[in-house]
Amino acid sequence: MSTNPFDPASQQHGEPQPGEPGELLQPGQPGAFPVPPGEPAEPPRGGRGRTVALVGGILAIVAVGAGGAFAFQQVSGGGAQPESVMPANTMAFAKVDLDPSAGQKLDAIRFIRKFPDARGEVKEDSDLRQVVFKGLQDDGQLKGVDYAKDVEPWLGQRIGVGLVPGATDDAEPTAVVALAVTDQDKAKASLPKIAKSAEAQCQLVEEFALCTDGSDKLAAVATAVGKGTLADSKNFTTDMADLGEDGVASAWFDAEPLAKATKSLDVGSMIPGMTAGPATSQTGRVALALRFDGPHLELAGHTNGASVKFAGSKTGTGLGQLPDTTLAAVSIANAGDQLEAGWPALEKAVKDSVGEQEFADGVDQVEQELGISVPDDLYAALGSQFSLVFGGMGEGQSELRIAAVSDGDKAVLQKLVDAAGQGMGAGDMTLKPAGGATVVSLSDGYADELASNHGLGDTARFKDAVQDADSARVAGFVDIAGLVTEFKDELGADEAKNFAGLSALGFTVSGEGNSADFSLRLTTK
Structure with missing residues (x-):
């Protein structure tokens, strides 16, 4: 007997019995709907691509195009989740919940109302499922399927997609879509038509319809679900x-x-x-x-x-110590240590791409032109705290206020500044001390400002967007409202209107060793 977990013949326990929601029915059996009458058991070549496209379309439209409409559904939450019908050996999984917790819904309403266009498009009775469906049809999918007749009567509020291993090590992974079902009888009546249009195969398993691009794959997935799920x-x-x-x-x-x-x-x-x-x-x-x-x-x-793991022991990026006029910045703790730890992989990748001799010649050229040793002086220049900062274009849009701030080796930084001034195309550069760090800038005035002014971390826009910057390994900040003001003459009326409700964008990465937490936050006024 086969021991392949994706071979239904190898399963000795946990199989659903005929007539149950999770039954593994072959095409043509009573109650099965993987294949419409008269259709072949397997879809044409390219069916997998269409299944993946369907998955991507659903997730993209929900996450981007229809963002926030779910917030106007009834305030509830709870219920079965898609992971409860994904096999335990699922390698990758994503889901969209159109019925999240009450707090998420209320917060979403507040967020969406910041955008004038969205306020006009989203109404209290909006059905996000229909929004998703229309988007898919506009993209050329689900032709001949009617939302009101074929979808709305049975489709629930949760959609999941998983990637599970193929039947053998050499086989392609199987993409699985899970659609929440509120009425199994109505789902059984409509899914054959939908499956045919999507060139997919579907089967009811518990409170969901599972869909793949082939009946054999579908049977294997459903059998695997009976033996253990991702939720467990x-x-x-x-x-x-x-x-x-x-x-x-x-x-x-x-x-x-x-x-x-x-x-x-x-x-x-x-x-x-x-x-x-x-x-x-x-x-x-x-x-x-x-x-x-x-x-x-x-x-x-x-x-x-x-x-992968973090290198170096310093925490805190110094991002919050920059001037409160900062429009955009990214700061890295242990930048030199990180580059040193990653250099072997970087060197190998470049050598594989251009060849060892070309790589060696390139390093020699950089060393001669800059007067530094590569890569050791690069590690030294970055130091344990390194930031790139943009402060706008100055009065009258006449000055590029951009700079690097580093606590690295000042002598190496001076070599880089000197080389830049001797024909590297960077124009006049200035180097000034800033406490325990050094500022390298295209603008002498901006260098002074960075060396003497602080306060970004005390602003409300920074606090909302960048949380725990003092303990982060990497942190970044973009003052969206400030950039809109800075470049207002270059924005169109529609862009300015929709950006008007945004405040800032921030991100942080923190952690130790092999574990990390990261956050990307988009804030509103």
């Missing part, structure tokens, strides 16, 4: 608990099996301030949630057990 997985439940509230949308992935399946995942590239090895060596798990915090929108994330 210790890793998944631990990670989501560490993350906190799911919010309106959330996602989770396990890097190691996903990297092996895709051959392209690099967790380190997703988390600033962390170093990483090859994609196929990745380990660890990442949980994400899109949620509201008062009138602000936050994308929060948490990693556990990653193969």
Whole structure:
């Protein structure tokens, strides 16, 4: 007997019995709806692509195009979640909850009302499911399907998508869509038509309709669900608990099996301030949630057990110590240590791309032109606290106020400034002390301002957007309202109107060793 967990013949227990919601029915059996009458058991080539496109369309429209409409649904929450019908070995999972907690809904209302165009489009009786459906049809999908007749009578408020391993190590992963079902009889009547239009296969499992791009895959997935679900997985439940509230949308992935399946995942590239090895060596798990915090929108994330890790011991980026006139900035703690830790992987990647001799020649040229040693002097120049700062264009838009602030080796920084002034195309640059740090700027006046002025961390716009900057490893801030004022003459009327309700954008990355937390916050006035 086969031991392949995706082979229905190998399952010896936990199979649903015929007639139950989770039954594994073959096409043509009573009650089955994976394939409409007269259709082949497998979809045409390209069906997987259409299934993935359907998934992407749903998530994109909900998360971006229709953002906030859900907030006007009835204030409730609770109920079955899509992870309860995803197999325990799901590698990646995302869901959209159109029926989140009452607090999330109320906060969403406050957020959406900041945008004039949205106030006109979203009404109290808006049905986000219909918004999603219309968006998919506008994109050329679900042709011949009528929302009021074929979808609305049975579709619930939650949509999930998962990626599970294929039947063999060499097989492509299977994309699975889970649609919440409120009326199983009506779902059974409509799903064959919808499945045909989407070139997918669907089967009721508990309170959801599971859809894939083939009946064999569908049967394997449903059987795997009967043996254990993602909702019961210790890793998944631990990670989501560490993350906190799911919010309106959330996602989770396990890097190691996903990297092996895709051959392209690099967790380190997703988390600033962390170093990483090859994609196929990745380990660890990442949980994400899109949620509201008062009138602000936050994308929060948490990693556990990653193969990537932080370098250096300093915490706190110094971002809040910049002048309160700062319009945009990013600050990195242990910048030199991070570059040193990541240099071997960076060097290998460049050599693989251009060749070892070309890489060596390039390093020699940089060393000769700048008078520095690569990479050691680069580590020294970055130091333990490094920031890039933009303060606008100055009075009359005549001065580019941009600078770097570093507590690194001043002698190396002086070499870089001298080289820039001798023909590197950077124009006149200035270097000035700023307490225990050094300012390198294109503007002498802006260098003085950075050296003597502070207070960004005391402003309300910064506090709302950048939380826990003093303990972060990486932090960034964009004063959206300030940029709108700075460049008001370059904005169109519609852009200015919709930006008018926004205040700032901020992000932080914090953690120790192999665990990290990160937050991206969009705040409103």
